[in-house]
Every structure is written in structure tokens, then in C-alpha cells.
Amino acid sequence: MSAQTAIRVTHLSKTFNQHRVVDDVSFTVPAGEVFGLLGPNGAGKTTILRMLTTLLTPSAGHIAIFGHDLQTAGRAARACFGVTGQNAALDEDLSARENLLIFSRLNGLTRAQARQRTQELLNEFSLTHSADKPIATFSGGMRRRVDLAISLITRPALIFLDEPTTGLDPRTRTQMWTTIRHLVAQGSTVFLTTQYLEEADTLADRIAVIDHGKLIRTGTPAALKEATGASKLVLTIADLDQVTPAAQVLATALEAHPQVSGHTLTTPFHTTDQVAIGLSALKRAAIPVAHLAVQAPTLDDVFMALTVGQN
Template identity: 50%
Template sequence: MASTTPAAITVAGLRKAYGSKQVLDGVDLTVPAGTIFALLGPNGAGKTTIVHILSTLIRADGGEIAVGGFDVGHEAEQVRGRIGLTGQFSAVDALLTGEENLALMGRLRHLPAAELKRRTAELLERFDLVEAARKPLATYSGGMRRRLDLAMTLMGDPEIIFLDEPTTGLDPRSRRTMWEIIQGLAARGVTIFLTTQYLDEADHLADRIAVLDQGRIVAEGTPAELKRLVPGGHIRLTFGDLSALERAAVVLDSDARDDDALTLEVAGDDGVRSLKDVLDRLERASIEVSDLSVQTPNLDDVFLALTGQKDSASQKETVR
């Protein structure tokens, strides 16, 4: 069933080349409003180029691109009024305090004095920067700088935010904090377009993921849908004794067994259906299971399978 949620971003046939190098070659994307969309791809795949085109920093060579309902090529000013961008590196002024950085961004956004003061105080509170607000940026950790960078992006109260690898270089605690902030923004109805090198980040945050390779989208879907593209899921069963293990191996027609650990592995690519079938067969044979676990491919497996091909264009898979 097609989504009834309006699209915040639509891209059709996007192309971009630098000299003889075709960086983007017919990219199609649709990002529903109020969702978190993650774009994955190996280094050099063109992720940052897409972000720069969608945020009006560079022009596309071809294609139809709309952000916030406005054409990126002909209505760039209207697009800029509705978006925010946090790049790979913190765009903060090291000579200013955190509070001064926010105030500077507010003035660039032409906020009235009262609104600027209110937004600055609100964002310092939301991003846990109140105590550090009047301290020089030299005293800020990497995580604090990234939080300030995102806070500056929010000074204009954007409907759509582009986050280009926002947690690169952060420690695990700071990454988790950023994740919570991103999820909080989406809960308020903000659309998040995220690029990342961390597959667990995309898995944790994204409502939908696209994989970009050699300038084309080679797969798109929810995290669960993408994982189902890659075979290799299995059910691992543990039994109480060797006799039960041997009987189960016959009933389930599997030789993937470990007699020392008393475990047996059975293919389970159909998820719940496979699990139900295995348990039904064991129950009919009166074989008890001590423990079981379902092992499914993760996004690392998906990423390697989809981007490990020399000709990824011929491997395109789109999940509807």
C-alpha cells in the first residue's frame, strides 16, 4: 500500500558528473515528511554530493528535485528557508562561546532580538549546553561541539535537516546522545536525511534506508526489508542431551550440528514461518528444545553483499 504521508524530498533521475567522472547516475529517492531516512554507501559513492545538491550548495546536471515542495534548481531561496544542514565537520567559530555562536546564527537568520534570545536559551537547554554556554569552544569536547553545531542548525526552526555523518569521531556515549536528539527531532515532525558510515546507526535510527553504490541506488527499504534481501538466516537449537540432538538432526534434515555444544542449526530465511515450522516438527516428534535463537543477517551483511559487486547496477533491488 502506498504511503499517504506527503513527501518532504523527491528526487527523480538525479545526475551529476565532475569532468568525465559520473558521480550520480539516475538517482531516484522519496523521503516522507517527519521520517528519518538514511543514505548508506562506500566512500566516494556520492552521498555528500547528494546532500549538497538537495541543500542547494551545488547544482545537479539533470533530474527533477524537490525539497519541502520547492524545486531545488529554480526555487533555491525557498528551499533554504525550510532546511538545516549539519556537515561532516562542525561549523562552529572557535573564537566565540557557544552562546555567541548561536546568537550569530540567529542574526544570520534575521531573527528579531526577542526571538533570538528565546531560541538561544531554549537550544542551550535542549542540548545540555547551559553550563558551557559562555565558555570558549576550546573547552568543549567533540560531542559538545557536535551538539552545538546541530543546535545552530535548529536556530531557523527547519522542517527538514540534512545530517552528513553527524557522529563521526564521537565516543559511544556522545553518539547515543546524538541519536536521542535525532529521534526527538523526528518525533516533533522534523524530516531527517542522514548519511552515515555506521551501519548500526542507520539500523537504530532510520525508518527507511537507501544504499548508494557507483552513483546509483542499489537497494531501498526498511532495515528489516533490507536484511531479508540477503540469505543466511538460521535458527540455532540447543538440546538437553546427545540423543535429542541426533533425533532432531534426522527430523529437521540438518547436518549443521555441534555435538559438544549440543546445538543444531536450521535454515530460517523465512523468519517466523520457518521458526513455526521447525517447532511444529519437533513437537510432533516429542523432542524438547532447551534453548533457541534466531540469527538473521545484519546491515553489515547487506552492505557487503550489495556494494561488493563490480557491477552493482545489475544487482538493483528495491523493496516496496
């Protein structure tokens, strides 16, 4: 096991009541990477995360965190990571400062160390102005920042983020993205589960797509989009009466059935030659095009292509 490998998962499986919810999953996460785990609800993401963080015991397979096997060196492995879940485990009646102080002491820091680390985290997460207000008065984004700060008290090398921006408004979500990038810039490794494909596309160096407990595909966002998603030709037809004939022309030229919405036709394609052939065919048919656009494949396209067929 290389010291530069943060997580190594080998043939991991989990069975509940004879139902296998995680089925022979293997992957590695290099140190310093943001690794995103994507999948539909019920795909097995949470089960994998709970096994990685020692909350569940695998039915089969092995997990190592920075070389520490979870079965034989669980305590050493746990010392390497912090976890931030979807719901902040905070005392609502206490302030952010008090919560951080308590968790610092629970993590073994002396009183002086706890005070110092608390102030560092309050500064780092822009919480100083609200540090002494009760958590009950905090917004969802502020609570999430406090929870993330708590997970970083011991400066773990690996951080598990379970849907860290669920329910946050776009501005606060963007602030969290900045925080995550800052953690990586400081040398942390981040394992991220998220329901926002834009988030995975923006943050993750590599992505694993899981469905029905099986690992479907792993790769960089760009590679997944190139291999799985198709670009789309979006045309606006000037004359509504010519939309149906235009759709027929494009279906032949691009070898794909266009989606029709009013004057607009949206057709997937794989080569620029197909686009040229389609536009030439429309010109020969005397069908004028009012507007043309090409849309690159998105992670949404990849997600749908990889998971819909599995249902």
C-alpha cells in the same frame, strides 16, 4: 507535488570530468520520516547531499524540497532546511552562547529574538552549564550538539545530518540518537547519511543503499534484512576433530559453505526446514553439538550483500 513530501529526487545525475558519480537516482522522502542514505566510501552519498542542499548543481534530473524546485525556487527551498555536517563550523574562541547569538542574527532574528532562541536551544541541547565556555574547551559531542543547535535556529522542517556521530564515543552517540528522535517527534523530517549501520538500523524509517553512484535498493530496515540478508546458524561442535565432518554435513543440508572458527561453525540459511535437516543430519552422523544459536540478519549483512557484488 504533495505538501507531505519533504524531498522528491527524480533521475538525478552528476558528472565530473566525464565521470558520472551519481547515476540516474530517484527517491522520495515523506514528511516526518528519518531517511538514511548508506553506501561505501566514494559511492556518491556526499555528492547527493551537496546537490540536495544546493551546494552543487545537478548535471541532470530534478530535486524538490517541500514542493520547491531547486532550479527555479532555490531560495524558498533553502528556507525549508538546515544542515549539520561532519565538521562543526564554529568559532573556537567564542562560547556556545556567542556562536548561537551570531548565527541567530545572521539568520535574520532581531537581538531580542536571537537571545530568546539561543536560550531555548541551550536548554534543549543540555548546554546551559557550558554555555559561556569557549568552544575550544568542548568535547567532540558537545561541539556536535552546538552545531546541530545552530542548524535548528530557524526551526527548519527538514534537517540534513551528514554523518552526525562520526568520531563520537558510544555514550555521546546514544545521546545524539535521543536528540534526533526528539526532533522527529516534534515534526521534523531528517535526511541522514552515516557510516554506522547500527545507527541507520536504529533511527531510519527507510534506507536507500547507493553504490558506484547508482541506487541499489530502498526500503525499511526490516524489509531490506528480510529480502537480502540471510539468517545464520551458529553451532559449537564439542569435539574439534569432528568440526570438518560437521561442516561437510551442514554444507549439504543448508546448501551453503559454513565458516569455521575453532569449534564454531557459522552457516547462512533461509528456511527453518534447512536447520531441522542440518541438525538431523548431524545427529545421524553422531556429531554432538555443544551449543546452538540462530542469528537474525543484520543491516551489515544487507550492506555487504548489496554493495560487495557491485565492486
